[in-house]
Amino acid sequence: MKVGGWWTIIAILGVAYLCYWSGILLIDCLYENNVKIRSTYQAVAEAYRPGMGRFVLCAQLTELLSTCIIYIVIAGDLLQSCVPSLDKSALMMLVTTALLGCAFLDSIRIVSNLSLMNAISHLIINAIIFIYCLFQNNCNVPFTFDIRTMPTVIGVVVFGYTSHIFLPSLEGSMEDPTKFKWMLRWSHIIAAIFKSLFGLLDFLTFGDFTQKEISNSLPNQTFKVIVNLVLVIKALFSYPLPYFAAVHLLKDNLFMGTPKTLFTR
Template identity: 25%
Template structure:
């Protein structure tokens, strides 16, 4: 798994170096993706000129010698990219939406598998495309490129806020009974603990070589799998006091808009799929990779959702780790895995912005000055994220807002629109209707979910500060 992840990173790095040598210093910095685990949605800066090809131009497909990821490696990477924060909140979503809402989760899994397939078709049609942003550029030119880049950066930022909230919530449980105070600063113990954790992670933002921090990607995957194993073991051997075989409501229609954002967020990973496609030894198997990967991830989420909802019923927390029996060693393992997961994310998530910033700086600055500037800016942004997470520590609502406002566009709407634009006039009526329906469905899901989650954040914020 580590080997295949490093190969993808190496492939992207080699391609960027090649582009710099071909286009020289006057090339334009455009954002593209870097593969990583789920909620990690990444873009790096690729020095290249506008790659939009002329309509109807014939492009000879080229196979990169470094693209040697096998079918199994590709499945492992895609599953690792997808599984993340979503599994923590799926039990909460299943309980709040009713067991029938799991059908929505499964349906969204099928839709996301399809949209990953059509992204592969776009890449197949024009082999010069190498990233999600490139596809947007091919479909709608410069405006499409920057619109997509904006949404990707928004998702990165909001996902990091969610990770920081998760860090804050689980640290409370890990260090329960601990009391800390700081002179001249009115912070609670959980806030101080979160601040300390952020300060520990801060130096990783100053690392310039992506290969040096690529191991963090594998660390995030291992932590996610460890959490699932701990929850499954708890369900099998007993969930502790207060757990039982609770009945799950059939369906709660009024909660569907908010939990749909949680479901979509958990299935988001599309911005790194083009990199995964390009890294495959046989890209024609990308469709099978998507089907197998989304089947595995949807099965994991659904089983996690039912296990947590059945164990704790209406008392299930927005993060399943917070519902586990506090005194068991397996709970401590799950909690520490949840705490360490955000620590593996910050450097990888910030790398795209940091690299983009460095390329935007004047060439007259030396490498050390650029490193200091990008490190300082990234550190300030992380502290801003910390402030937001501590100000609005409502994990499930922020996660839902991220899924509804941003992930729906990246996973459902954009791929269908790109496919329609690039293949316009060359697809069957069925596919035309299907993709238009997905765009409409995506807009409805995004609109209702954004309104619902925003309202819940506001109501919770007012209620919290009025008591």
């Protein structure tokens, strides 16, 4: 909102619509004549042109590993705002050390439970920020268009809808896959409304003082530290899902030669 103004709201709604329909089309590619014959994007690429699957695999790994790195960087930023005297690199190493336990994740159910904790912490933070913003003075939102800043706006908005990488496994794990379209439609509608309201309310409250991590815009230092610590916990709980997906992609494509190892149960 600080960079794009009202155009950011338009981008949030437009990208949500495009992501919904592209997600539906991608899952439709797994089927032929209403029969599911593929389970991964790599298989879809191979069906289109043999050899293309490896490029899709590289793109998937790049996105997943980049997401993992972003969570570590965000956690480091938030911790540094709490303890400015400590080096950001050292804090990122501390966060990475705390995440080493993810190497022992072997069940999607455990990952789902961790993601649930992420959702709960997310709701707590949003409730705190919403309540705070409602009792503050409001600013005006600009309706200016700057072509130099629009790539930044679009990039940030698109990153907020990074569910496509998980759609095949999500659809495959549903008890009733016929409800996939309904689930995807309403999840994008709710996400678009929530992101729009959250971004608008925050900018109306903090104006030009809005920071890239919204919690850093809070004027009360104690309040800001508490919120940032909860956000760090949220980032830690967000990490296992992309990590688990990346590890399974590597295992399924590069390490299937030996059926049993010293670490196999």
